[in-house]
Amino acid sequence: MKHITLYGAGGHCYAVIELIRSLGEYIPTLVIDHDPREGSILTIPVSKNEDHAPETACITIGDNAIRKRISRSIEADFPTFIHESVVQYPSVSIGKGTVVLPLALLDAAVSIGDFCIINNSATISHNVALENYVHIAINAAIAGGVKIGEGTLVGAGAVINPEINIGKWAIIGSGAIVTKDVPDHAVVYGNPAVVKRYTNE
Numbered sequence: 001m002k003h004i005t006l007y008g009a010g011g012h013c014y015a016v017i018e019l020i021r022s023l024g025e026y027i028p029t030l031v032i033d034h035d036p037r038e039g040s041i042l043t044i045p046v047s048k049n050e051d052h053a054p055e056t057a058c059i060t061i062g063d064n065a066i067r068k069r070i071s072r073s074i075e076a077d078f079p080t081f082i083h084e085s086v087v088q089y090p091s092v093s094i095g096k097g098t099v100v101l102p103l104a105l106l107d108a109a110v111s112i113g114d115f116c117i118i119n120n121s122a123t124i125s126h127n128v129a130l131e132n133y134v135h136i137a138i139n140a141a142i143a144g145g146v147k148i149g150e151g152t153l154v155g156a157g158a159v160i161n162p163e164i165n166i167g168k169w170a171i172i173g174s175g176a177i178v179t180k181d182v183p184d185h186a187v188v189y190g191n192p193a194v195v196k197r198y199t200n201e
């Protein structure tokens, strides 16, 4: 098995370690974190060593902006990891460094960019397009034809109505029902979701 280095020792790291182990092609051997709080995660040592230059890496950070910054600072191969329980059609495309966690569903002609996170039980319907660094959280439901811009977080259990356009670096709150387009950097939540503020990212 090939070795892989993980970047980021937070909660998302636990999920990705188990995902990679379950697939059996790579063996996670080191977690790099600039501020390690634990000596190891699921038996893998955590180190601050920023000079480490791995051949193969995965960025295990849930924060989309930090994931983007780190992805640009590392020269490595970034495999795509898809749990074996994920349901997907051949017309689905998925970029490098993206992880798709257990029980997600990817319908016809779904397009997913680089370094995205598709979390447990997310449902992504036909013709949905996600740009790079998007995170679709647990149990979110994205209806047909939705477009989501770079770096946006769709929170746990949120529902996005068909054909909605969501901008870049937006945050859709958990449980939101999104019935209208969402501008770049907007933080929206509620039913129906409304803009509450804007992010700086």
Ligand SMILES: CC(=O)SCCNC(=O)CCNC(=O)[C@H](O)C(C)(C)COP(=O)(O)OP(=O)(O)OC[C@H]1O[C@@H](n2cnc3c(N)ncnc32)[C@H](O)[C@@H]1OP(=O)(O)O
Pocket: 119, 137, 138, 154, 155, 156, 171, 172, 173, 174, 175, 176, 187, 188, 189, 190
């Ligand atoms: C594997 C995983 O864990 S995936 C998890 C992915 N992460 C998520 O799903 C979390 C997404 N984030 C959220 O939902 C956040 O609550 C946000 C971004 C919508 C709001 O965050 P903040 O701007 O910090 O709001 P804050 O926590 O200060 O709350 C402000 C008010 O909005 C309410 N509120 C916060 N989030 C929501 C929400 N999702 N829906 C409805 N109301 C909300 C709060 O109760 C609070 O109300 P109050 O003023 O009456 O007390």
